[in-house]
Amino acid sequence: MSDNGFSDSFSAPLQASAEEPQFTDQTINCMDCHSDFVWTVGEQQFFHDKNLQNPPKRCKPCKQAKNERIAAINAAHELGVKQRIEVLVACAKCGCNTTVPFYPSQGRPVYCRSCYLELNPSLLPPHE
Ligand SMILES: [Zn+2]
Ligand SMILES: [Zn+2]
Structure with missing residues (x-):
């Protein structure tokens, strides 16, 4: 039952406590492209470990696109500041x-x- 081939490399014992929520894959509607994407158990565990309260709002491609937009804006901003001297x-x-x-x-x-x-x-x- 617990042998899912995933926990082999982790020595931490699996403990069922009230503080550890049980995760199941969730379907979320991306706010950018409005298509459903799966918020996997592993990602939910990651969010839980990082103490992040809010589930992701964007699918991975849209999240990456958003990060790239921000990076491009920052790069252009830096470039603009330098050129303005x-x-x-x-x-x-x-x-x-x-x-x-x-x-x-x-x-x-x-x-x-x-x-x-x-x-x-x-x-x-x-x-x-
Ligand atoms: Zn999307
Ligand atoms: Zn001259």
């Missing part, structure tokens, strides 16, 4: 206005891109 300065060589992706420190000359490359020819990409 743009300081308008006057080139110390030719005097033209240019933007740099950093805050120039006081007294340090800042050059526009072409002047900078002129002064640092080693940074030029090799000609093909």
Whole structure:
């Protein structure tokens, strides 16, 4: 009866106590795609172990899609913050206005891109 091939690797004894609810597979309707998915006993046990009170609201594909959406938003957010650092300065060589992706420190000359490359020819990409 208890030999389901699942508990072999666990040495913890199976105890039936009032605090351990009996889990059965549950069918939940996904709030995103509105299709039924099975909340398995194993997942319920996981939720129980983690002290999570609320059952999942989304099926696995929708949950993953949601996580990916959040990750994409976070990535775009980080990228946007970095790109927004743009300081308008006057080139110390030719005097033209240019933007740099950093805050120039006081007294340090800042050059526009072409002047900078002129002064640092080693940074030029090799000609093909
Ligand atoms: Zn879904
Ligand atoms: Zn310049």
